[in-house]
Amino acid sequence: MATKYLRQLKTGRIYLWTRTLSKRADMVDFDPETAELRIKAMRENFALRNIKLTDAQIMEEREKAEHAADVSKVLTDLENAQEAEFQEKEKPRPVLMKGDEDIKDKIIADKDTSDDEIEEERLRLAMEKDADVIKIMGMNKKSQVEAYMIEEYGKRIDTDGKSLQLLKNIAIDARAERLQEESRKT
Numbered sequence: 001m002a003t004k005y006l007r008q009l010k011t012g013r014i015y016l017w018t019r020t021l022s023k024r025a026d027m028v029d030f031d032p033e034t035a036e037l038r039i040k041a042m043r044e045n046f047a048l049r050n051i052k053l054t055d056a057q058i059m060e061e062r063e064k065a066e067h068a069a070d071v072s073k074v075l076t077d078l079e080n081a082q083e084a085e086f087q088e089k090e091k092p093r094p095v096l097m098k099g100d101e102d103i104k105d106k107i108i109a110d111k112d113t114s115d116d117e118i119e120e121e122r123l124r125l126a127m128e129k130d131a132d133v134i135k136i137m138g139m140n141k142k143s144q145v146e147a148y149m150i151e152e153y154g155k156r157i158d159t160d161g162k163s164l165q166l167l168k169n170i171a172i173d174a175r176a177e178r179l180q181e182e183s184r185k186t
Helices: 032-052 055-090 101-106 115-129 131-137 142-153 164-185
Strands: 005-008 014-016 027-030
Touching: 115 164, 131 142, 131 164, 142 164
Parallel strands: none
Antiparallel strands: 005 014, 005 027
16 A cells, blocks of 8 residues: 655645544645646646747736735735634643742742752643643553654654553653743743
């Protein structure tokens, strides 16, 4: 059986086909051979059109193309802004907030406590409450952990010869890294 791929529309990134990813609205089936044929046909069509056009027609087509590009850019910018606004509304409040004074109170405060130690404690406390971490801990099959990693991170992890607990630890580490990135953004 031939390997199947998916292409993400906004980024153009290619992923191995999975049922979960194929259900996403921003994913389309991708076949490299078909894509090459489409590119070749589009280039030939474009070359033929340019050969047949007069200078006046070329200018008119160029103006139309520039107008279309301008409209496309405005539309794309508005769609991206709307999507960002939607994502911001739907985004849960960050678990890790820089400057959380209550975290400092939970740490045995002595003069030797560094900012790094406070940040580590903040991450540990956030991980205890994080829904994804709780979900990972409740997984009882390697395939569940593998599916989670593909769905959330687009990464396939090798499950051969690895224990379920090791796979869970890999997934939890990936989640911790994401939480740290989110806390740096806020």
